[in-house]
Amino acid sequence: RPSSISGLLQNNYHGVLRSRDDAGSRVLIYRIGQWNPKEFTAYEVFRVSLITSELIVQEWETQRNGLKAIFDLQDWCFAHALQINPSLAKKISSVLTDSFPLKVRGIHLINEPIFFRPVFAMIRPFLPDKIKQRIHMHGSSYAQSLCDYFPKAILPPEYGGTGPSIDEVCQDWTEYIMQSEDYLYSGKKSKTILNKFVCG
Numbered sequence: 001r002p003s004s005i006s007g008l009l010q011n012n013y014h015g016v017l018r019s020r021d022d023a024g025s026r027v028l029i030y031r032i033g034q035w036n037p038k039e040f041t042a043y044e045v046f047r048v049s050l051i052t053s054e055l056i057v058q059e060w061e062t063q064r065n066g067l068k069a070i071f072d073l074q075d076w077c078f079a080h081a082l083q084i085n086p087s088l089a090k091k092i093s094s095v096l097t098d099s100f101p102l103k104v105r106g107i108h109l110i111n112e113p114i115f116f117r118p119v120f121a122m123i124r125p126f127l128p129d130k131i132k133q134r135i136h137m138h139g140s141s142y143a144q145s146l147c148d149y150f151p152k153a154i155l156p157p158e159y160g161g162t163g164p165s166i167d168e169v170c171q172d173w174t175e176y177i178m179q180s181e182d183y184l185y186s187g188k189k190s191k192t193i194l195n196k197f198v199c200g
């Protein structure tokens, strides 16, 4: 339930930009540095993505134009890496590949440290070429290079744009998730994809 992961959300771990990009895709941001691995397991972190997916898959524009995700891997550390076991790596690649009715149009990794490579090497073999080609590594000079993929006007200033700040983006989305709690766990529950992943 959203309340169990509210600590992560309140720490501004995740947000969805208010505006879509030029292709009409939803743009999701995840900030690994805001995830304290002592407090939350990787499964709880995964659940945040499932909840957002469940919400945005209702939007016809997202059904049509898919999503793009930005992963800020600043402060990725050994404690994070330890949480990603082979079974979770498989789960990550399976949602990216086919088991979720959302088109993944791009994955942008920024601030990725050397430490992240072994984890990525665990996920990569399960990904089809189509998805591999859509993964972009920006390193620490992301401020310029992200703008080659996203309009400056929609990106937060922290990521080289001129849009609303990352804190505002995360707070707005957190509020939206909390408001949607009733919908997510209503009678429709059994039909939802979230349920399949979380309970299945």
Ligand SMILES: Cc1c(C)c2c(c(C)c1O)CC[C@@](C)(CCC[C@H](C)CCC[C@H](C)CCCC(C)C)O2
Binding pocket: 032, 042, 043, 045, 046, 049, 050, 053, 067, 069, 071, 084, 091, 092, 093, 095, 096, 100, 102, 103, 104, 107, 119, 123, 135
């Ligand atoms: C439908 C859907 C879901 C459900 C989803 C993502 C995307 C793009 C989706 O379309 C991306 C994130 C992910 C796979 C959850 C990831 C949770 C883990 C615990 C985060 C840890 C950090 C990862 C080691 C970073 C890996 C980046 C890969 C996506 C290459 O959940």
